[in-house]
Amino acid sequence: KESGLYPTDSPDIDDTAYQDMTEKFRSEISKKVKQCRKVKAPCIVVIATLHSKASVCCIYELAVEELLTGTTYITGSVNTKTGKKVGDTYESTRLENSAFIRPKKNSINWIEHARNPVSAVLLCGFSSDLPNVLGCLHPNPNYTFDRILLPQVKFCRLAEGYKNGQFTVEWI
Secondary structure: OOOOOOOOOOOOOOOOOOOOHHHHHHHHHHHHHHHHHOOOOOOEEEEOOOOOHHHHOOOOOHHHHHHOOOOOOEEEOOOOOOEEEEEEEEEEOOOOOOOOOOOOOOOOOOOOOOOOOOOEEEEEEOOOOOEEEEEEEOOOOOOOOOOHHHOEEEEEEEOOOHHHHOOEEOOO
8 A cells, every 4th residue: 555556456557656665664663663662672673565566666675775875866966057967977865764864963973873772674575476575774773683593684784984974785
């Protein structure tokens, strides 16, 4: 329902017409913070679907990466006098809908960690022959989750340098 995709038995399924889920995933994680705060151990939030099209269209690596970086944008520079593009385009973020970091106003440290009671997130698509399960690690949780406990799950984390504004991710 949240993805905007039709039920799997609908004859007119348009594979390209679905909603970006970054904001919805972040919202679901936010709803679990109060509950996770009561747990004195690593807490994992699992967001899953049994909808076959949503499993394919909404549970993929970029969706997990954007939980860390927020919604990404294609960015470039323009010469204001000529109106022509200058240099190469690149991806950027304003940390919009990032699950675990956000801009911090009126501070020397320009970012802060958020939703620290959540140690990790699993996005799971369970409707196909091979379930699609991907994980995302909080960069500064209250309790660190040891990803080795789920050896068959690929996890994404922020690479070193994110505190300086270099929002790159790595898969481990």
